[in-house]
Amino acid sequence: MSPTDRDTSRVSGLLHDFSLEITGKDVGDLQKAAAGVPQGTRVNVTFLANEQTSVRVRAAEVIKGLGFRPVPHISARRLTSRDELDRYLSALAEIGATEDVVVIAGDPAHPAGPFADSLAVIASGALTEYGVRSVDIAGYPEGHPKIHEDVLWRAVEEKTDALRARGLDYSVATQFVFDAATVVRWIEQLRGRGIDGPVRIGVPGPAGVQRLLRYAKRFGVSSSASVVQKYGFSLTGLLGTAGPARFIADLQSAIDPALHGEILLHFYTFGGVRATAEWVRTALSGEE
Numbered sequence: 001m002s003p004t005d006r007d008t009s010r011v012s013g014l015l016h017d018f019s020l021e022i023t024g025k026d027v028g029d030l031q032k033a034a035a036g037v038p039q040g041t042r043v044n045v046t047f048l049a050n051e052q053t054s055v056r057v058r059a060a061e062v063i064k065g066l067g068f069r070p071v072p073h074i075s076a077r078r079l080t081s082r083d084e085l086d087r088y089l090s091a092l093a094e095i096g097a098t099e100d101v102v103v104i105a106g107d108p109a110h111p112a113g114p115f116a117d118s119l120a121v122i123a124s125g126a127l128t129e130y131g132v133r134s135v136d137i138a139g140y141p142e143g144h145p146k147i148h149e150d151v152l153w154r155a156v157e158e159k160t161d162a163l164r165a166r167g168l169d170y171s172v173a174t175q176f177v178f179d180a181a182t183v184v185r186w187i188e189q190l191r192g193r194g195i196d197g198p199v200r201i202g203v204p205g206p207a208g209v210q211r212l213l214r215y216a217k218r219f220g221v222s223s224s225a226s227v228v229q230k231y232g233f234s235l236t237g238l239l240g241t242a243g244p245a246r247f248i249a250d251l252q253s254a255i256d257p258a259l260h261g262e263i264l265l266h267f268y269t270f271g272g273v274r275a276t277a278e279w280v281r282t283a284l285s286g287e288e
Contacts, residue, residue, distance in 0.1 A: 024055035047075035075106035076115035089130035134169040141186035176202035180250035205276030206243035
């Protein structure tokens, strides 16, 4: 048994309220994996440019029907109009899937409509109109390749202030990362700025090393040799697979609830819903 495998017995403390992220096309895999996922688990639905609104709404409906908690994404810059936002939220409200949402700016360099960023969606008042009670906003422990660090901090402060002013609960959900020490330093900065809501740390589910590095490059996540070795795989073993056990164990050992507040995990499944669900089930059971 490898050191990474042994670490699965040391990570259950951070898994008590984990969340998953899927795309609309992953719904079938989620249905097959449902028996191994705790009831009430939050399941995020991404907002992809090549998926119709109906696909996202249907995914949220299936998630709710399985006994999980749908958390649809709203991508500000992909919205062409306020009417599109209203129609999306209305469709989600009809199936009872607006209580929790994720609001992000989105990838496009230029907005397709009136929403330049996630703050603009929050400020529009549309969320509360359709029954939203809690909003996840983005956090970047390793920074963003196209946005200066000062701008990122100002944005998270402005968004949390706006959510508080509207009586909405919030969490900060991060991009996936490979280095626990970097995450802990970022959390301490976050708390130092008075942002005290729960933080969901993004974690890649078990996946092929090449796939993980490909996604890391796409999202601007650090994938230097020293960092990925800390995570538990080597750049010389590109044909292998890697799981998050070592990273989570390192993170758990460094977290002090009195200092760092409520820290939870959010799994990016990268199309491997069943593999991620099985990994979490094994870690929770303490199997080796």
